[in-house]
Amino acid sequence: MKKLQGNDSFQRINYLYQISKHMAGINPVLSAYYGNLIVNVAKKNVLKIHPDIKRQICKKCRSTLVDGTSAKMKIKNKDKSKCIEWICNTCGTKKVFPADKDKDHRVWLERPEAVEEVIN
Template sequence: MSGKNKGFQGKDSFSRMNFLYQASMLMAGKSDTLSAYYGNLCKSIGKKSVLRIDPNIKRSLCKKCHMALKPGVTADVSAVDCKKEIFSIKCKKCNHSKNFPINLDYKFWLENPDSIAEVCSLEKEKLTKKRKKATVSKDAP
């Protein structure tokens, strides 16, 4: 083995998905078709490399047209049923609506400590690279 820590599986796919999601959120309201295209690319990369997308990111993309949903800009938010505590997000581009229950005690499975098998951090790799650069620059005349 080379002894190098290669990180985790799908690291480049996650970084590409992160970039496309940020680009989709940035273009929302300015260019809706471009926002939908970036959102579609983000979801298709996740499907192709069999990676799970965080539920908060899934909620912020339209299921039908894949556009980034920003309340007031590209989506309308309204309370559907006050007794059952349900709110709705409606996409302005395709008029698709999603309903979400409001339960303050609910936790996603991913937020449960039992669901975590391994934690990988990218910060350690960045720190070691900075340290190597610092030692090289100190040795130089």
């Protein structure tokens, strides 16, 4: 059986992400602390954070963005195209993602052609 590189770190990132998200509505400082740990663990082990997780971490204060508790989410129209805007309640940083329904905005990792091998 093939051993996955960085598997322990992925498990740690997964665990940290869960506490960070849980803490988002209770203690924003702790949430940012765990978010910071996620980024540092990934950096130290040269791993890519999954885009779904990465999109939920504020790029400035690194707290987890949860709509209604730690962040505000809005859908905006910008030059005839739709985009999703996230505003962090802790530091006020904006994050904008394109969201047109007729365009494929998925990042490379989410596309079927990105899967090279499935390890069971």
